[in-house]
Amino acid sequence: MTMNNVGRPTAPVAANSATVSTFTGNLGLAIEEPLLFEVGRADVTGVDLEDIGAFEPRLGGLVRTVPVDLPGLTEPETMRHYVRLSRQNYAIDLGLYPLGSCTMKHNPRLNEAMARLPGFADVHPLQPLSTVSGAVELVAELGRWLLELTGMASVAMSPKAGAHGEMCGMATIKAAIADRGEARDVVLVPESAHGTNPATAAQLGFRVVGVPARADGTVDPEEVKKRLGPDVAAIMLTNPNTCGLFERNIIEIAEAVHAAGAYFYADGANFNAIVGKVRPGDLGVDAMHINLHKTFSTPHGGGGPGAGPVVLSDRLARYAPVPFVRFGQDGAAEFVETRKAAGERGLKPFGRITAFHGQMGMFVRALAYMLSHGADGLKQASEDAVLAANYVKASLKDVMTVAFPDRPAMHEVLFDDRFLEGTGVTTLDFAKAMIDEGYHPMTMYFPLVVHGALLIEPTESESKASLDQFIGTLRHLAEKAKSGDVAAFKAAPQLAPRRRVDETLAARQPKLAHQG
Ligand SMILES: *Cc1c(COP(=O)(O)O)cnc(C)c1O
Secondary structure (H helix, E strand, O other), X not given: OOEOOOOOEOOOOOOOHHHOOOOOOOEOOEOOOOOHHHHOOOOOOOOOOOOOOOOOOOOHHHOOOOOOXXXXXXXXXXXXXXXXXXXXXXXXXXXXXXXXXXXXXXXXXXXXHHHOOHHHHOOOOOOOHHHOHHHHHHHHHHHHHXXXXXXXXXXXXXXXXXXXXXXXXXXXXXXXXXXOOOOOOEEEEEOOOOOHHHHHHHHOOOEEEEEOEOOOOOEOHHHHHHHOOXXXXXXXXXXXXXXXXXXXXXXXXXXXXXXXXXXXXXXXXXXXXXXXXOOHHHHOOOEEEOOHHHHOOOOOOOOOOOOOOEEEOOOOHHHOOEOEEEEOOOOOEEEEOXXXXXXXXXXXXXOEOOOOOOOHHHHHHHHHHHHHHHHHHHHHHHHHHHHHHHHHHHHHOOOOEEOOOOOOOOOOEEEEHHHHOOOOOOHHHHHHHHHHOOOXXXXXXXXXOOOOOXXXXXXXXXXXXXXXXXXXXXXXXXXXXXXXOHHHXXXXXXXXXXXXXXXXXXXXXXXXXXXX
């Protein structure tokens, strides 16, 4: 044990501090935090509000009859509660976040500074166009970059997430098919697809038909062709796919899809691997969402606020949703708010999917990222992301099993659980052990095309030192699993604020407030 110059230990006495018990339940700086409802008192408030006196409510029969029952707390108590909770979170600003298919990349601080400029942060969606011309120009400029990078004809900026963009793009396809007077109701979805693809298709009333993966993890164009016919509306394909592999036969697939009268929807979640290298428009894509939080460094935030603009081919552009901003011949901007107004301009929007024009704060961040990197920097980010994933792959292939070893990985590398065979340790146990080592686990059990998937995406912004520490950790854990120390894995995590919660129960019956 290391001692300081007066003989006191410089590190915790017990390596496993979970076995140390304290009066408070706190462990050093890891503080146990109850719910606000458990500590709040009705007679406490953090603000000094004026007594509103007697008044006549205008709520008719809707007047509240019981107290709201919000917890009363002082301002310092409230601050501490949220800061303590934030310290129990893993975050991209704390360490490497290896989730595959999610691209948890660094959020540059420059973006944050730009997004907080009052001219962007304080605009209201109902302001007259003449008062927000700078903000409108920014959205148009971002759209221009997206079109340039994707080689597409048009962009719908309003969707609020990747999945929302899928909904938008597929609704556009549905409208185009209806406009052709056809009744195509089948959407082809490869087995390796993200769950949002079949969910989106089903939600729009399409029937989902699966396309099996080849042994090398990619989509077989022959399997696609077998399923194409007059009933097929579209294929939803991710490229690079969720196995981290570039779909080599993408053009052949696109041509077959078009020849059958169907559309090619590309899931753009993995665009981070190919920005500046490949333009989806050149591959025959008709619609693709772009998760600004995966490719253009905007924060992933608890389900929102997000932005998932959809780029569209010429064949689909006129069906894009309202509202949008349009630029006339003279460059002057106008809001097109309704289907009727769009119709008068010769367009046929499928409808509306958001109240307003999209997520301004995310637009500012994404454009700040693009401008600060430049076209060459964006391309290099993709190259570095691919390099980092292949470095992880090469460094671990002797102790873990790479699912598709013969193909170069793109920006993420997929392992399966063959390396754990016979150890009694599962992918889940392995992931839990990573938490004790201070890492958020990688994506587990997805994609479904391999057994016990461990999908790792380091991203371009990790240094070699950071990658080496991560690789060292996984190597250590893989060797520990093989050495027969199964009990340590089953007990993990031991050092986290919570151990293994019942995730199904927590998802199905979340307890977000105390029950009276
Ligand atoms: C993340 C992801 C989505 C959904 O995007 P969200 O922005 O999370 O709604 C869809 N497809 C793939 C492949 C993804 O990784």
